[in-house]
Amino acid sequence: MIYAYVGDEALTILPSGNSSSDAFIALLQSGDVTVDMHDYGNFEKVGPLGTNLPRNDEPITTEPGDIILYQGNQITIYYDVNSWNFTKLGKVQDKTQEELKAFLGNDSVSIRFSLTPPAQPKPIGFSFLTRPFSIRSFGLCSFYER
Numbered sequence: 001m002i003y004a005y006v007g008d009e010a011l012t013i014l015p016s017g018n019s020s021s022d023a024f025i026a027l028l029q030s031g032d033v034t035v036d037m038h039d040y041g042n043f044e045k046v047g048p049l050g051t052n053l054p055r056n057d058e059p060i061t062t063e064p065g066d067i068i069l070y071q072g073n074q075i076t077i078y079y080d081v082n083s084w085n086f087t088k089l090g091k092v093q094d095k096t097q098e099e100l101k102a103f104l105g106n107d108s109v110s111i112r113f114s115l116t117p118p119a120q121p122k123p124i125g126f127s128f129l130t131r132p133f134s135i136r137s138f139g140l141c142s143f144y145e146r
Contacts, residue, residue: 013090043080065092
């Protein structure tokens with residue numbers, strides 16, 4: 001999986017499995033890539049990757065959540081539809097169009113692409129395995145752990 005971060009919030013991206021997404025993953029193995037993205041056409045956020053990746057352009061109609069390589073050196077996150085010759089890098093998982101728009105915002109946004117998954121929140125609670133305790137039942141049964 002690939003992750004796209006805005007602050008601490010993350011999108012999960014399933015790679016497309018082509019040579020372009022493989023090259024993007026190889027790039028991310030060297031470290032996170034931050035892309036300053038701006039809105040274009042009221043259907044995508046686009047920004048320069050700072051390098052060229054192999055192209056696998058084909059005529060497609062994008063859907064919200066498509067991650068597209070454009071001209072070999074720009075990455076786009078689609079939140080609406082568009083038809084053109086593109087290279088698909090991946091697809092955002094488990095986000096509606098409205099959630100995706102809210103994540104990307106209305107203005108320019110800096111997005112950090114990474115192979116590192118979001119940190120899982122630590123569970124809140126009490127562990128009986130790490131603290132001494134005793135339980136006594138009024139004459140039926142007694143337990144004690146020291």
